[in-house]
Amino acid sequence: MYLIVALRAFWLFIPAYIANPSAVVFGGLAPIDFGKKFVDGRRILGDGKTYSGLIGGGLAGVFFGMIQMAISHPWDPIEHFGFGGLQRAIYIMLALSFGALLGDMLGSFIKRRLGVERGERFPGLDQYDLVLGAFLLTILVDKRWVFDNYIANNFAGLLTIIILTPLLHKLVNIIGYKSGLKNVPW
């Protein structure tokens, strides 16, 4: 029972997990803060947060979600393993994917305020900023869905994400480093 809840929680969170590494692929064009500095004299977000990363990464997460819809459709044509019908699913995927990237931006904002340079690691925040952003935006869009999949069953879904996220983060960053997409393995 809990295994099914955990598997579903992971499956449904994939658009959020896809968005951030995809931002690395699409990123590099036009910094979101336009190169501007905050009142403390440091960059607002830094060169690691770009519009191309935000838009490209966000759409990549939704695109992958659509692939998940297609995969689940023959098995579960109404509920799509938890995403629901097409309209509901699109809202949820947009929220998960762009929420993850907005959370990542918030993480960078906090890092810059603490004097942590772009690309420097900040354990905890680097891993969980996307989770926070994805959940907050998705709660705004469809709180019933978040409750059913992540809060019900004694928080088993949420716990799954909390445990899996740092492991996936490490794995994806090592792949990004080895393949030459990232300069640092974090």
Ligand code: CTP
């Ligand atoms: N990226 C982007 N736009 C985003 C998010 C990420 O262009 N909205 C790209 C950038 O090239 C960035 C890379 O993905 O350098 C890795 O993302 P991340 O680790 O989040 O950024 P960092 O460079 O580590 O910067 P920060 O310290 O601000 O997190």
Ligand code: MG
């Ligand atoms: Mg980083």
